[in-house]
Amino acid sequence: MEELQIGGRIGRLRRQRAISQADLATSIGISGSYLNLIEHNRRKITVPLLLKIAGYFGVEPGELADSDEGRLVGDLMEMFGDDVFADSDVTNIEVRDLAHANPMAARAMLQLYRRFRAEGQAAPARAEDEPEHFHLATDRISDFLQEHANYFPTIEEAAERIRADIDSSADDFAYGLRTYLFNVFGTELRLASLPQGIARTYDRTRNQLLISDILPAESATFLIAHQLGQMAANAEIGALVAELPEGDAPALGRNVLAAYFAAALIMPYGPFQRACRDYRYDIERLGRRFGASFEQVAHRMTTLQRPGALGIPLHLIRTDIAGNISKRFSLSGIHIPRHSGACPRWNVYSAFLSPERVNVQISQMPDGERYFCIARAFSKGDHRYNAPLRHFSIGLGCSILHARELIYSDGIDLNNTAQIVPIGVGCRICPRMECGQRAHPPADHRFRLDDAVRPESIYGKMM
Structure with missing residues (x-):
């Protein structure tokens, strides 16, 4: 118990419930410092104190287990995998x-490195073959979601109030x-033929919300609800956004x-969380039940962090066919690259070979941790x-420990080591020398090639 690094989780729970450090410290009998x-x-943290804190928040002690250090290690490894640290x-x-x-x-070193990357993005003369740098705002939002465990109770409460009003009227x-x-905002909703590339537009002068008439039904509904969120939950959103630094974030x-x-x-949280449990996280069935797309359901699953009604701690990644990661979030403990493509052996990439089909994989990271992963490729x-x-x-x-809670694990022998696919975070920081799909050598190795032998990957024979 002495080795637990749970400070980040305690801090997030405290901030989510708008509790000051002084108030929490007084309640559990320790000083604020x-x-x-x-x-x-x-x-x-001692066991008695851990039990006190868990009791105060109404969670199980095990729920306080925090993966902040694991994410920190992953981010550091990715940082040291950059060419700037090649020597x-x-x-x-x-x-x-x-x-x-x-x-x-x-963390201070990471912050300095990210500032260095951001300054590099602004450099006017960049070689054509130099990779595109990430945008500081998107990086900050990714951290913001992770810090809040992708759960925002004030927005949940606002959505529940409005959903109750909607359900009572129709x-x-x-x-x-x-x-x-x-009725509430005087906003007229119309389907319209909008210019190519425009899915929704709000005409403030006429108070008209125009939705493209060629969108799938679930996309149209989501855009309407998105506009309603900007109008009805403006105060709740504004309070949360105040945490972000100035700029684009x-x-x-x-x-x-x-x-x-x-x-x-x-x-809605309650019905959705119960349906996830009853349907064993069957995404297609949940999509039919709530009129949502595969991506919308999968994303909503990652937000089930309400104390007393927790879902499975999940990770989510969205990538395009070129390997660009546009969404990343992890409560499972798996590390997802921040600035570059992930391991090509991960099924999120092989899913492109069989689109619209759910691909299942037991993945093992270099640290020995195993995860149960599903992936599905689709077109928009x-x-x-x-x-x-x-x-x-x-x-x-999710962690392999939760795999049986997902319907996708049916018929799979989770204990069969032959089913395990070794994956990594990225070639530059992966220690697996035997991998034939290496695109780059590990950052801490040097070449030692034998002209008489040609391995599958030239990076497999190194010092």
Whole structure:
């Protein structure tokens, strides 16, 4: 128990419930300064104190187990995998030692590195073959969601209030949503032929919400609910966005939180959490029940973090066919790359070979942890002839310990080691020398090639 690093989880729970450090410290019988040290993982937590904190928040002690250090290790490994550290020869063991012994210094180093990357993005003269740098705002929003465990109780409450009003006025949710917009905000909803690439537009002068008439039904409903979130949950969203730094992050944060509201409105927490449990996380069945798409359901599953009504701790990744990661979130403990493509052996990529089919994989990371992962590739496009399509793959998964709670594990021998697929975070930080799909050498290795032998991957024979 002494080695638990649970400070980040305690701090998130406290902030989510708008509790000050002083109030929590008084309630559990310690000083505010001592609680501050615990939240920053600078003091060990005893079993009696852990039980007190868990009782205060109404959660099981095991729910406080935090994966902050694991994410920190992954981010550090990805950082040291950058070409700028090519000559540093930093090993994975040294990275783990840094994260464990000096987490605050490690986070400061990451912050400095990200600022360096952001400044590099603004450089006017960049070589054509140099990779595109990430945008600082999207990186900050990703961290923001992770810090809140992708659960925002104030937005959940706002969505539940409005859903109750809608359900009380109409049996059909889509009709009730339209009626609510008109009765409460005077907003007229119309399907319209909008310019190519425009899915929704709000005419403030006429107070008209125009939705493209060639969208799939679930996409149209989501966009209506998204607009309603901007109007009806503006105060709740504004309070959360105030946590973000100045720049582009607040505008992006408003959009992301309005999307969170939309999902909470379409898939209300209580009914959705119970349906996940009853249907064993059958995404297609849940989509039919709530009138939502595969991606919408999968994303909503990651938000089930209400104390006393928890869902499975999941990770989610969305990538396009070129390997660009556009969504990343992890409560399962698996590390998802921040700035680059993930391991090609991960089924989120092989899913493109069999689109619209759910692919199942038992994945094992280099640290020995196993995960049960599903992935499905799909296409997005307008309902019109010759419309251009966008191709994505959604990956969803959990620790192998929760695999039997998912319907996708039926008929799979989870204990059969032959079923395990070794994966990594990325070639630069993966220690697996035997992998034939390496695209880059590990950051802490050097070439030692034998001209008489040609391995599957030239990076398999190294010092």
